[in-house]
Amino acid sequence: MEQQELIPHLFRSEYRKIVSVLCxxxxxxxxxxxxxxxxxxxxxxxxxxALNGAPKNPVAWLYSxxxxxxxxxxxxxxxxxxxxxxxxxxxxxxxxIDLSPQNINDSQLQMMFAICDxxxxxxxxxxxxxxxxxxxxxxxxxxxxxxxxxxxxKRLFRAREKLRDEAIKIEFPHPSEINRRLETVxxxxxxxxxxxxxxxxxxxxLRKDVCFEAMRLCHMLVENSATNTPPVNALLxxxxxxxxxxxxxxxxxxxxxxYHEQDTGLWNADMISKxxxxxxxxxxxDKISKYHLEAAIAYWNTHQVDxxxxxxxILQLYNRLLQIEYSPVAALNRTYALSKANGKREAIxxxxxxxxxxxxxxFALLGELxxxxxxxxAKQNFQQAxxxxxxxxxxxxxxxxxxxxxxNQPQS
Amino acid sequence: xxxxxxxxxxxxxQMQIWMKQTMDWIGGIAAQNKFVSGTGLPFEYARVVRSNxxxxxxxxxEIKETIGGFIVVRADSVDEAVEFAKGxxxxxxxxxxxxxxxxxxxxGVH
Numbered sequence: 001m002e003q004q005e006l007i008p009h010l011f012r013s014e015y016r017k018i019v020s021v022l023c024x025x026x027x028x029x030x031x032x033x034x035x036x037x038x039x040x041x042x043x044x045x046x047x048x049x050a051l052n053g054a055p056k057n058p059v060a061w062l063y064s065x066x067x068x069x070x071x072x073x074x075x076x077x078x079x080x081x082x083x084x085x086x087x088x089x090x091x092x093x094x095x096x097i098d099l100s101p102q103n104i105n106d107s108q109l110q111m112m113f114a115i116c117d118x119x120x121x122x123x124x125x126x127x128x129x130x131x132x133x134x135x136x137x138x139x140x141x142x143x144x145x146x147x148x149x150x151x152x153x154k155r156l157f158r159a160r161e162k163l164r165d166e167a168i169k170i171e172f173p174h175p176s177e178i179n180r181r182l183e184t185v186x187x188x189x190x191x192x193x194x195x196x197x198x199x200x201x202x203x204x205x206l207r208k209d210v211c212f213e214a215m216r217l218c219h220m221l222v223e224n225s226a227t228n229t230p231p232v233n234a235l236l237x238x239x240x241x242x243x244x245x246x247x248x249x250x251x252x253x254x255x256x257x258x259y260h261e262q263d264t265g266l267w268n269a270d271m272i273s274k275x276x277x278x279x280x281x282x283x284x285x286d287k288i289s290k291y292h293l294e295a296a297i298a299y300w301n302t303h304q305v306d307x308x309x310x311x312x313x314i315l316q317l318y319n320r321l322l323q324i325e326y327s328p329v330a331a332l333n334r335t336y337a338l339s340k341a342n343g344k345r346e347a348i349x350x351x352x353x354x355x356x357x358x359x360x361x362x363f364a365l366l367g368e369l370x371x372x373x374x375x376x377x378a379k380q381n382f383q384q385a386x387x388x389x390x391x392x393x394x395x396x397x398x399x400x401x402x403x404x405x406x407x408n409q410p411q412s
Numbered sequence: 413x414x415x416x417x418x419x420x421x422x423x424x425x426q427m428q429i430w431m432k433q434t435m436d437w438i439g440g441i442a443a444q445n446k447f448v449s450g451t452g453l454p455f456e457y458a459r460v461v462r463s464n465x466x467x468x469x470x471x472x473x474e475i476k477e478t479i480g481g482f483i484v485v486r487a488d489s490v491d492e493a494v495e496f497a498k499g500x501x502x503x504x505x506x507x508x509x510x511x512x513x514x515x516x517x518x519x520g521v522h
Contacts, residue, residue, distance in 0.1 A: 316432070319439030323447055331443040342436070353444050 006054055007046055014059060015042065015135035018066045020107040021099055023132060025070070028114070028164045035132070037073060041066040063099040070097050106172070108133060109224060112217065114170040116185040117163065124159035125188045126195065127152060134213040143203055144195060144210050178226060185221070186235055186291070189214050193239050208246060215239050222278070233282035234291035240275035241298035244268040255393045264304050272302050293321040297333075311340035328356050332365050344369050360388035364398060375405050413480045413500060415508040417455040433501035441485055441496055450483030476507040490514065 015038055022034035041062055055061040115128045123145070130136040130144070142152045173181040196210030218236040221227040248266035251257050279295050297317045300310050318334035331354055339347030348369045356362035363385035370378035382402045389395045418427055441447045455478065458470030471478045480502070487493035490512060497503075497510040 312432075315439070316435055319435045319442065322439055322442035323450075326442060326445040326447070331445070334439060334443050338436070338439075350440055350443065353440070355444075 006058065007042065007049070010045075010058055010062065011042055012135050014062055015039075016108065016133055017104045018062065018099070019132055019135075020111045021097060021104055022066070022070060024107040024110055024170045025097060027170060028160065028168060031160050031164070033073065037069045038066060041069060067097045067099065105220070105224075109220060109227070110170050110172055112185055112220070113173055113181055114163070114168055116181075116188045117166075117168050118184055119166045119168065120159045120162050122188065122191055124155050124162075125184075126192045127155050128159050129188060129192065129217070130210070130213065131156060133217060136213075140206060140209075143206055144199060146199065172226070175226065179229065182221075182227060182229065182232065186231060189218050190235060190291075192217075193242075197242060204250060211239070211243055211246075215243065230282045230285045230287065231289040231291050233278045234289060234295045237275045237278035237282055238291060238295035238298045240271045240278065241295065241302055244271035244275065244302065255396060258397070259301070260304070262304070267302070275299065275302070288320075290321055290324045293317050293324070297321070306340070308341060311337050315341045328354075328359055329361075332356070332359075332361055336365060336368070339369055344373055348373070358388070360385045360390070360394065360398075363388065364401075367398075367401060371401075371405060372408075375408075379405055413482065413502045413508075413510055414477050415480050415502045415505055416475050416478065418480070419455070430501055437499050437501055438483065440499065441483070446486045446496070448484040448486055450481065452481040453479055455480070476509075484515065 018041065019035055019038040022037055023031050026034045044065060045058075045062060049055070049058075111132055112129070115132065116125050120128070127141055127145070130141050131138070136144075138149050138152050138156075142149045145152065193211050193214035196207045196214065199207050199210075215236065218232060218239065221232045222236055244267050245259075245262065247268065248262040248264070249257055275295070275298070279299060282292055282295065297314055300314050300317075303310060315334065315337040318330055318337055322330055322334060335347055335351045335354065338350055348366075351362075351366055351369055354362060363381045367378045367381035367385060370381060379402055382398050382405075386395050386398045386402075389398060418430060422430070438447065438450065453471075455471060458472075460468050460470045460472045462468075485493060485496055487496065493512050493514075497512050500510050502508045503510060
């Protein structure tokens with residue numbers, strides 16, 4: 001690998017491992033110290049390798065330097081402590097920073113549980129996860145969230161403070177607590193994936209990275225026997241199904257390509273089959289989570305057919321999903337499935353009860369449903385959707401639908 | 413929901429149709445963000461316990477009065493709740509009914 005690619009590549013894969021081990025060692029009291037030491041290690045690498053060339057084993061070099069910097073810090077700190085607090089016995093202890101694969105893995109899992117704590121808001125959980133568990137730079141996180149570096153820095157700063165104040169421990173939850181604690185972790189992973197999938201950021205590579213990181217974190221949970229539960233497998237399954245359509249979703253001009261217009265040749269068959277694999281593993285136990293239902297819906301969507309069987313299944317899955325957890329998106333998708341299973345007229349009646357009048361997709365759906373039934377009303381709804389649409393791409397998609405309505409008008 | 417035991421009057425195909433209608437009806441309420449909870453009440457293993465502690469096989473009441481299930485919704489008024497009830501597929505059967513009741517607040521009164 002080229003010299004200039006090496007460090008960014010190593011940063012992405014090794015920063016999070018080193019910082020997780022050090023964070024766990026230092027605790028939330030001194031989390032910034034752990035992050036500083038790790039960042040400093042990479043800085044030293046950049047400087048030294050530029051002069052002397054990269055070492056034969058760059059990863060071992062990084063780990064060795066990080067350990068030394070940590071030890072130096074701790075020794076300096078203990079000397080400082082001893083000088084200002086006389087009477088305390090001088091503590092000379094052998095500090096071992098354990099960077100074995102097992103400890104790296106354990107540390108990351110523990111950090112995951114510690115960071116995904118309801119004490120801090122969800123976007124802070126995602127931000128901190130991206131930083132510490134995924135090794136994202138502040139600029140990258142800002143881009144993913146479509147906000148500024150200052151906002152992200154503030155957000156992470158407040159999050160670390162809160163975790164410190166609440167004395168959140170960095171440890172593996174007790175077996176009796178795991179399912180409850182997993183709920184927050186899974187929500188964070190789900191939100192992280194959604195952020196990457198639906199973000200309107202123009203940076204496609206970054207968005208995919210965010211999605212893949214969410215999937216990687218979920219993989220870590222699946223690979224650990226204590227956290228390998230059905231909902232975790234269901235979440236991983238649904239992410240694979242969605243991710244399989246990455247390459248088909250975005251056109252060459254960055255425009256969003258709708259599902260039924262996508263080139264199924266661009267759908268990633270390997271990911272679809274992985275989705276199926278984890279869905280199978282999710283179907284154990286006696287509890288159905290919302291992730292199970294979403295994964296099942298995503299499974300049906302990997303079949304680009306228009307059969308009543310498919311849409312009836314999707315409708316019933318949404319019926320159940322909405323009972324577990326309401327969301328406007330689910331309500332709209334359910335209504336679309338209903339139109340396919342029960343017919344447009346019934347769907348129109350149902351749609352008008354939803355009353356989601358601040359939502360562009362609501363009017364887009366009404367436009368779809370009224371198409372070929374009452375094109376005047378359809379056009380009005382599409383226009384209302386355009387007025388609420390936020391991106392140029394969305395407006396164009398809606399305009400194309402209006403154009404199609406007009407061109408389908410019978411000539412008298 | 414008050415109706416006869418479906419298993420006694422309907423074929424499996426008919427039960428499937430009613431099942432879909434019921435799930436669609438509940439889904440419609442859930443899609444409006446007004447569903448709270450609900451469950452069917454199977455007719456087997458029902459018992460009636462009276463004030464003299466005598467236990468008989470249930471369910472209670474005349475055939476068409478049996479409670480087959482209930483659903484809890486969030487409605488702004490009893491009229492809105494009544495509108496939801498009107499959509500229940502159970503009402504397709506003559507003599508069946510839906511009882512609409514308000515749930516007590518935990519305000520110490522009752």
